[in-house]
Amino acid sequence: MQVDTLIHARWIIPVEPESVTYEHHSLAIDGGRIVDLLPTELARQKYTATHVEELADHALLPGLINCHTHAAMTLLRGIADDLHLMDWLQHHIWPLEQRWVSEAFVRDGTELAIAEMIRGGTTCFQDMYFFPEVAAQQAILHGIRASIGLIVVDFPTVWAENGDAYIEKGLALHDQLRHEPLITTAFAPHAPYTVSDAPLKKIRMFADELELPVHMHVHETRHEVEQEQAKTGMRPLQRLHELGLITPSLMAVHMTQLTGEEMDLLRDGGAHVVHCPESNLKLASGFCPVAELLARRVNVALGTDGAASNNDLDLFGEMRTAALLAKAVANDASALPAMTALKMATINGAKAIGIDRETGSLEIGKAADVIAVDLSELETQPLYCPVSQIVYAASRRQVSDVWVAGKRLLKHRELTTIDLAALTEKIGQWRQRLSA
Ligand SMILES: CSC[C@H]1O[C@@H](n2cnc3c(O)ncnc32)[C@H](O)[C@@H]1O
Ligand SMILES: [Zn+2]
Numbered sequence: 001m002q003v004d005t006l007i008h009a010r011w012i013i014p015v016e017p018e019s020v021t022y023e024h025h026s027l028a029i030d031g032g033r034i035v036d037l038l039p040t041e042l043a044r045q046k047y048t049a050t051h052v053e054e055l056a057d058h059a060l061l062p063g064l065i066n067c068h069t070h071a072a073m074t075l076l077r078g079i080a081d082d083l084h085l086m087d088w089l090q091h092h093i094w095p096l097e098q099r100w101v102s103e104a105f106v107r108d109g110t111e112l113a114i115a116e117m118i119r120g121g122t123t124c125f126q127d128m129y130f131f132p133e134v135a136a137q138q139a140i141l142h143g144i145r146a147s148i149g150l151i152v153v154d155f156p157t158v159w160a161e162n163g164d165a166y167i168e169k170g171l172a173l174h175d176q177l178r179h180e181p182l183i184t185t186a187f188a189p190h191a192p193y194t195v196s197d198a199p200l201k202k203i204r205m206f207a208d209e210l211e212l213p214v215h216m217h218v219h220e221t222r223h224e225v226e227q228e229q230a231k232t233g234m235r236p237l238q239r240l241h242e243l244g245l246i247t248p249s250l251m252a253v254h255m256t257q258l259t260g261e262e263m264d265l266l267r268d269g270g271a272h273v274v275h276c277p278e279s280n281l282k283l284a285s286g287f288c289p290v291a292e293l294l295a296r297r298v299n300v301a302l303g304t305d306g307a308a309s310n311n312d313l314d315l316f317g318e319m320r321t322a323a324l325l326a327k328a329v330a331n332d333a334s335a336l337p338a339m340t341a342l343k344m345a346t347i348n349g350a351k352a353i354g355i356d357r358e359t360g361s362l363e364i365g366k367a368a369d370v371i372a373v374d375l376s377e378l379e380t381q382p383l384y385c386p387v388s389q390i391v392y393a394a395s396r397r398q399v400s401d402v403w404v405a406g407k408r409l410l411k412h413r414e415l416t417t418i419d420l421a422a423l424t425e426k427i428g429q430w431r432q433r434l435s436a
Contacts (some may be wrong), residue, residue, distance in 0.1 A: 005029040006049035008040045011059040011386045016361035029368040032406035057376035059386045063123025063369035064315040065349030067274040068253045068303025070129045072109030076308040085283045106131040110138040115418045120396035121371040123404045128188040130159040142417045147353045149188025163199030186213040192236035220254035221285045256286030267296045272352035277321040279305030290326045291335035301349040316396040338391035368406040
């Protein structure tokens with residue numbers, strides 16, 4: 001049987017079914033989809049392929065899903081470090097954004113983010129930033145999957161003037177992108193402290209009608225919760241509950257302040273949590289009780305947040321930090337095992353974004369969003385358990401190859417859709433402009 005691509009690998013970790021690792025197996029890919037997963041011996045007999053890849057020392061995994069980032073903020077990486085969230089945002093990042101953010105800024109910053117993410121094994125990202133149409137164009141151009149945030153804040157910015165205008169522009173963009181195979185959209189109201197009730201009610205109505213997810217920073221810091229309580233007498237999550245927003249559409253990002261009742265509320269509503277451990281650590285925002293959420297069967301996915309608060313877009317790092325931090329927070333070394341961290345970076349992310357029928361695991365019929373990790377490096381030797389090495393020892397630099405919907409975006413560490421020299425030149429120009 002003829003297929004487009006056949007990948008023979010030492011290990012395949014499909015993620016679903018969970019805790020299975022196949023040895024000496026192969027993936028057959030045709031028309032951008034996984035059409036078979038079978039022992040290599042059989043695959044060699046059954047298939048001929050236009051492209052054959054022999055990966056004798058590699059593990060194949062589903063592409064990683066970054067459920068929360070502000071891609072273009074790569075251009076602000078390292079510009080304001082070692083600050084608390086509100087100081088960082090109000091006195092550094094927002095003034096810089098006001099001065100510099102433009103279509104060109106988002107185009108180049110997003111291209112840099114996409115290059116970094118592909119090289120680090122990320123095949124899908126969920127974005128929340130100005131000029132989302134430009135971020136979508138960049139994702140399409142470079143072949144990566146993306147959930148594009150239809151941003152909403154109360155105040156005027158370079159992208160829109162008020163809540164209604166953001167929603168209107170967002171709906172138009174959703175309409176424009178609805179037939180793009182790699183792109184979905186999600187409402188992205190920034191946070192409870194920047195979006196008032198009226199736009200949130202509208203978002204809820206349109207999200208229900210169009211079956212769109214809602215992606216929002218929630219309970220990022222104790223200060224945020226205390227401020228809202230002082231203003232409205234309610235904690236932000238309670239306010240979102242009263243507005244009818246705690247539903248399976250909600251992706252609540254950060255969630256470092258949670259009571260037991262609030263965790264029950266998330267579970268009962270079927271909402272998802274996006275955990276950003278490194279950003280939370282760097283901005284000293286607090287600790288998300290991941291083990292307690294998982295014990296309640298709340299779906300928890302992973303995000304990096306923007307490169308200005310992390311400062312990388314590395315989901316390998318995020319998996320490792322999430323696993324280690326959860327153990328410390330729960331005072332229990334078994335609180336977040338390696339396999340759970342890998343699920344959070346793959347299938348749980350796909351579930352949160354609502355694309356788990358399409359991606360998030362290596363299963364027949366799903367899109368071929370696949371990464372290969374070279375485990376022959378001495379840093380991942382000796383090898384007893386591939387999942388353990390991937391989460392606790394491997395670095396993103398061991399990602400050798402990446403496919404999205406069957407298209408190869410990284411070939412033996414070379415980007416196939418991005419001109420690295422031209423990109424580096426553009427980023428250098430931004431550095432000069434911003435540092436002047
Ligand atoms: C409306 S576009 C997104 C907006 O969010 C800002 N941002 C980046 N990181 C964070 C964070 O951790 N908490 C809150 N807001 C954040 C970004 O700078 C844009 O202004
Ligand atoms: Zn964020």
